[in-house]
Amino acid sequence: MRRTIRVKTAIGADGYAPQGLKPAFLSMLNGTAESRALPKTHSASRWRQFVLLLACVIAMLPCSFSQAASPKGHDVLIKNATVMTVTHGNIKGGSIYVKDGKIAAVGEKVNAPAGTPVIDAGGKYVTPGIVDSHSHIALDDDVNEATSPITPHMMMKDAFDYQDKAIYRALAGGVTTSLLLHGSANMIGGQAIVIKHKYGLGRDELLFPNAPRSIKFASGENPKRVYGGRDQLPSTRMGNFAVQREALVQAQDYMKDWDAYNEKIKRGDKDATAPKRDLKLEALADILRGKLMVQIHCYRADEFLNEIAMAHEFGYKIRAFHHALEAYKVPEDLAKDNIGIATFADWWGYKQEAWDAIPWNAVIAMRKGVRVAIKSDSEDYTRRLNQEAAKTMRYGGATEEEALKMITLNAAWIVGVDNRVGSIDVGKDADLVIWDGYPLSSYGVPDKVLIDGEVFFDRSLPGLGMTKYREGQ
């Protein structure tokens, strides 16, 4: 393969950044406080419900730590569209009324106040904005802190280059939300950020408000290669898992130290000294406390099983396996633990652990109850994820809605924002793509892309086709 589209065997990591040194649980609570206002919560993981409860309390407190202002004031009526809702079928000649950046109504006929700006879709298809559940764009190559196999305290937000044109090019391909992950050099990498592709705005305006935190794990060849290549631990899969287990044991010890201290304080022991704060152990403890969604780069069937066993051993949940090219071999094991996969449509053969990859993977796993997302892991493929999703219709016979779900709602679930984006439902963010051509084909190209009800990309505009971006920015 020529240098231009050389397969990226790159090694990534992810992490949703809490704000600076603020104790991580505060940003969690904020995140859930916002979701409380929405009509439905798709994900039902227990920790979220628990946090939701706490959030009710926190919401009443004066909050100064909210991450970014929520989108406001964008009203628009899109009419004369074939609306592909993802959750309740297609609506021909449909309309979507957006109020304050949220979907306020969708259907054949909707009531919008007079004077609402109108976009006539001219019969074109409208889908939810695409969610890329595995991306390393806009990190200015700071994807891997490959100096230690355990770096959970790396915050991708600290590397986030919000001016990276890759954000724009993905937007022009219909992507509105991306999970920017740490690389896969480390068994436990850093914490991801979730962005909205509001290219042209300021850094904090691109951060998905109050998105839950994710941490990137990796397994298999990449950690082996990186550290084994330096004659360090790990250089084998045994080494990989030993390093991971060792780190989690340290986190348990750290938590015990804090528990003991808190216990002393509770008893009124004035001489109690607080354990030294350790960012790395704090982050690992947050995994065990269920405050971080665990996103694991993992290829082989045996490694899924080992990672699942490790999660059981330490009592955390795995949100998704990424790449997951052998999911078709053990789909039941993934489905049983409600673990999603973020996979490629048809990449294969770029390394030994990708040798058994088959393009039917996504559909076989889906039919066995696994929540499947198609992701890019690529600055290139993120620009046409719609085509990648369409391949699942060919390889295994996914329906149109199933295929679309793999780059919208399912991807949003993996990112933890499925109650906010990923379908055209009342109450959700108005992240929408109007397509020239049928989106699940070689011919679908975004005509306009809206985020929170605002047009950010318009193909008909000259220059870059951007509404918010100024040349030279």
Add this chain to the structure above:
Amino acid sequence: MRNQWLVVSGRWPVKLSAVSSQLAAKCRSLAALGMTILMGAVVLIAQEKPVVLKGGRLLTVTHGVIENGVVVMQGGKITAVGAASTVNVPSGAQIVDATGMTVYPGLIDSESQLGLTEISAEAMTNDLVEMSDEIMPHMHTAEAFHAESALIPVARLNGITNAIIAPESGDTLPGQDSFIQLAGASANEMLMIRDLAMPLNFTGGERRNRGGFEKQKFPATRMGLAAQLRQAFLDAQDYKAKLADYERKKADAERDKKAPPLAPKRDLKLEALLPYLDGKKTIVLAAESPSDLETAVNLANEFKLKFVLNHISHSQPVLDYVASLKVPVIIGPIYQAPKDDERYDTVYSLPAELYKRGVKIVFASYSAHNVRNLPDQAGYATAFGLPYDEALKAITLNAAEVWGVADRLGSLDAGKTANVVVANGDPLDVKTDVKQVYIEGRAMPMTSRQTWLRDQYSK
């Protein structure tokens, strides 16, 4: 044993799906015999019985679309193509009902690394490019081509029947291309044409000797690359002159009954350059930006090389100049990222822009594992202005013309090799599934290592 793969026996006429399922059944029963049968090589015994594809939508490429058409394949060739009412079906033919199917010529990938790699990250499975020197014209991809590669059936399943095998672009002159057919019992059978072309890479950003001053070795700059290239062709000219001189002296000696002169020492590198210097074979001239393009073209013209262009992904400002060269262009791939100051569709629309200027275009996968996605690129180019027929031509007839095989390949025409694809729809759409591939009139087993894995795990 492997011959059994090709015995498409049974009761005719049958539906295509039945052909596939019979083959699939054979696969399963044979799978126990070992995985080697799922590798590239397929014994191509001569087509015995005429095969007639009946009722399909024919995309002929040369003479439009024929609804409810008939293709007759006999003796490995297409013997008739036309509307059902106009074609005589030979007696004793195997009739395949292609109703509802789209039938088109086998697709041609104008640059791939099939057979040169198995697993990208595993060095011992790679024979992609010799990195010991920039000037390596005596490297023959034909001598590394691995007919049994598991990648070949994967590509074939999606209707790619022929491909250029090129070395990777790490060297300025990395060696010579071959043209293959994706079926045959051995490399000898699959290699249709050896050494038919040679890449000349002048993609200035790609300089492996660049680096800190302390690490630099020649050639580390465009100046160095150009000087080295020029010297190589000058040396070849000199070599040619010496050979000619020798031949002359030898003839003189024979005539004068004198002792023959000493033959010049054979130089494999320079020898390899001679057919290109003589304009007998095609140089595939790769450049990206206008400045590199013009430097490379000037160099090629200096030595009167016959060339086609490759990539030119960032040469949008000089497309009129490109058109004035009147040579075909292997494009992109169109998935090349635009430069940071360029619009998102700058490279997507390059095929349309070149077509508008009358340039003959072809597509390439520039890949090994992803050869199967070759038609997607052609399809996507139509979303950015390339007419559909031209997109299809760019992976069929245009490619056949560029590589000098249009008498045999690239369209559904009587007399051409029966490389024919039957699919359930538009060949350029990612959703379309190929149902049956014929190479030299033989139904290919629609199996690969991947379908075998699929079948193992989806029971």
